[in-house]
Amino acid sequence: MESQAFQKVYTKLTNITKATVTLKADGVGYDEIATVAGKLAQVVKIAGEDITLQIFEGTEGIPTNAEVSFLGRPPQLTVGDELAGRFFNAFGDPIDGGPAIQGEVRDIGSPSVNPVRRKQPSNLIATGIAGIDLNNTLVSGQKIPFFADPDQPYNQVMALVALRAKADKIILGGMGLTNDDYLYFKNVFDNAGALDRIISFVNTTENPPVERLLVPDMALTAAEYFAVDKNESVLVLLTDMTLFADALSIVSNRMDQIPSKDSMPGSLYSDLARIYEKAVQFPEGGSITIIAVTTLSGGDITHAIPDNTGYITEGQLFLRRDTDIGKVIIDPFRSLSRLKQLVIGKQTREDHPQVMNTAIRLYADAANARTKLENGFDLTDYDERTLKFAKEYSDQILAIDVNVDTDTMLDITWELFGRHFKKAEVAIRENLVEKYWKN
Amino acid sequence: MEKENKTTGKVVGIVANLVMVEVDGPVAQNEICFISLGDEELMSEVIKVVGKIAYVQVFESTRGLKPGSKVEFRGHMLEVTLGPGILSRNYDGLQNDLDKMEGVFLKRGEYTDPLNREKKWEFKPIVKVGDEVQAGDWLGEVNENDQPHKIMVPFKMKGTYKIKEIVGEGEYTVDHKIAVVANGDGTETELTMVQKWPVKVAIRDFKEKPRPFKLLETGVRCMDTLNPITEGGTGFIPGPFGTGKTVLQHAISKQAEADIVIIAACGERANEVVEIFTEFPELEDPRTGKKLIERTIIIANTSNMPVAAREASVYTAMTIGEYYRAMGLKVLLMADSTSRWAQALREMSNRLEELPGPDAFPMDLSAVISNFYSRAGFVYLNNGKTGSITFIGTVSPAGGNLKEPVTESTRKAARCFYGLSQARADSKRYPAIDPIDSYSKYLEYPEVQENLTKNVGEFWLKDVNKTKDVLLRGKEVMEQINILGDDGVPIGFHETFWKAELIDFVILQQDAFDKIDASTPMKRQQYMLSKVLGVVDSSFSFNHFEDVSAFFKEVINEFKQMNYSEFESEKFKKHEKTLEELLKKQAN
Ligand SMILES: Nc1ncnc2c1ncn2[C@@H]1O[C@H](COP(=O)(O)OP(=O)(O)OP(=O)(O)O)[C@@H](O)[C@H]1O
């Protein structure tokens, strides 16, 4: 680790817990980092002379006479164009065998953008996936997570979206990533010839969990460099934010804070919001878009982590396996992109909003019909038709392997309407029906 | 609380934004102090005192703060600056003018003036020399975005005063002396157009606060028609994430019949604030033809801004509301989301190691919320004129569970409940207000009933109650059909169900993003409701239950086309005619 001239070295810890150490020291600033027996630590509490430090790697093996030196600064990242194409650990040190970055040193976790200096997001991000482009259109400057069970292919879908999104830079923040998934990302980006636009900050399952807490801030500090200094469009991928939140709860628990719901710290909302709110569209053209993954346990979205996330992000994308067609789909009921109304019907065809809503309504009718069927009731003719519609809609629109442009998605949907329904059942604005109805 | 010698102190402890300060003199609860950090000054508020240690919450990040840092106490609580020029401003939670801040990122310790000190205002005196006045009385008036902005005797001035001097009509800056008043023993005070007031204290300079009695039109049908809110009323909108709280609040703030709209973005998304200041300068207030932004004030403490300032933001908004109410104006105040404010309280309470209440919220949460809601209301000012603050807050219940402490506490304080239902949102039945669980206590007020009968229609209340009954019956029948099957119930059941669906689709559901459908004036609401009830009251003949849904879908379609058309336009009438024919064909 780095060392500074004339810095004072302390060698007397008064207290050691699983994640923290306490010692007497003076002239120490809040949030400042230090090294304790060579391990990186950060000041989390100052009570008079007593300084409590959180040790990112954990305190295993730290003796009471460990050497402690304070670095007089918060955690930092060296930024520059050379970041592109490189792989780093949670501390921002290269892990790809390449040289250290030369450039400007910046504090991570910097202040927020003044809201009046933001621009309203308005650039549509096309992914070709109809479950996204048609029903949950993404916009640059948006923040949105995938809500997925651990066994679903969320990292694959995320990599797909990232590559199709046409961003200038893609920044991967991996938290508790398995080594296999890490290599997967590396491969996919490499095969797509995109490695020179990718920057990765990775904490794998082999690294200590508390280190993860630094990953989003590292990734976003790099993102701000490219979006603000270089006016680039930057896509930040954060996976898996559930593991990030778990690390937060480990720390707060070891610091004896009163937990709120699901043993999460009471500040979970603010802690997550601080990260997600870095998504922004700048007037000069640069933008930061955040696509994250929040894994669920047993699909439970009322758990504090997905719940708080949902209140912060601009929608969420649900993956679900549709057994009818044997494919993974973007679930139209619980998925939502809050920013879609800024672009649909404006940058896409005029019929987009109504077609989207109507199709989902009819898909909901099919779900009701299915319930009837399961309860052993006869189906009406309308029920039968909704079921047929739903299956085709799922296969041709919702499945994640669909890759067409938005006009085609709309045309396909009109075709399904015409095949299964009467105009009155569809109940779309008259002028649109006249223009687009297909028999 | 003004003191001669300022108390000072030094930092002795830091945990996140809670700082312990050893003080050398008296300090007051909620007193403001500034902590020096290099050349930055961090604004903070005293929240607890134990012996010589003051616990202060810092409205900024404490990164890099060291023990021993100097602290200076200011001798007053958190205050807002009140005067002409507040309208159309974008403030942070502490009333700093965000537009005056330099750079893309917020700088720690940068505080900006809420008012424009150079601008000259066209002042017209209201009082004359010799008049007796007291706090809140109108001295004169300036034109602020076409609102009669009253310059008042500062609320802090207790007792009666005599006007010694008052300037004549003319153009003055806000700091210009506009009057001199003298109290009983002849002590004179110079007054300008500016005054200050501590945000946590209610402004009470009015004669009387009666029960609200007048409908506040919002253009949102399932509010105005089913569960109306009143001028000076209170309401809250709880709902799981993504069910439409913010869209509903934005719709209300665009359409409601208010003179002044204050939007407090409390711990929510910055992009939602951006939406307001991108769209409101373009949108017109249909009543005045002026741009919406001209009547709007934004208080933005977005979720990434300092947590302690979040709590302050709702109080800042309320105090500015009270200031405009004292001018005899109709103020509409919206806070999104009050749960974030409660969470800010929880974070501090936990850091203070207070004994926690349910879900680790502070024990006095309920009292804090009630106290805040009680500042809204309709008032008769001392000069007999009226003013109001209508307050609508959103609540973001953890896990969507309405039994959590913030929702329960708010339920005790607010008179209207607009509960958003996940199921309705999932099936895109927007606005997702649950028609059965939601209520407006105002509908039970005789004075409100009288007002509605007089202004909307003689049979209005009867119609509203009938609408609610049909909806309830529809729900009951649907449960029956689900149990017994479509053909296990009489055809009449299907008819009842579809009559409720008709009300749902035509009256309750409303597209907030459609130019015409978004806002429905009361007259149109009344027309449409009586038309829909006309169908509900008719009896039809059907051979088979499938014919029922087919018929009602066609009826709904025509009604929806009417909703999408300009009221009483050619197109509207065309669909109305088709509808009549449809009904005639199926009539018994
Ligand atoms: N009246 C409406 N008409 C059409 N769409 C709507 C309506 N209300 C809500 N929506 C849709 O629902 C989405 C979510 O709404 P909104 O942002 O208001 O939710 P919210 O309850 O405020 O969520 P959160 O608690 O996370 O802030 C909107 O982006 C929009 O797509």
Ligand SMILES: [Mg+2]
């Ligand atoms: Mg919202």
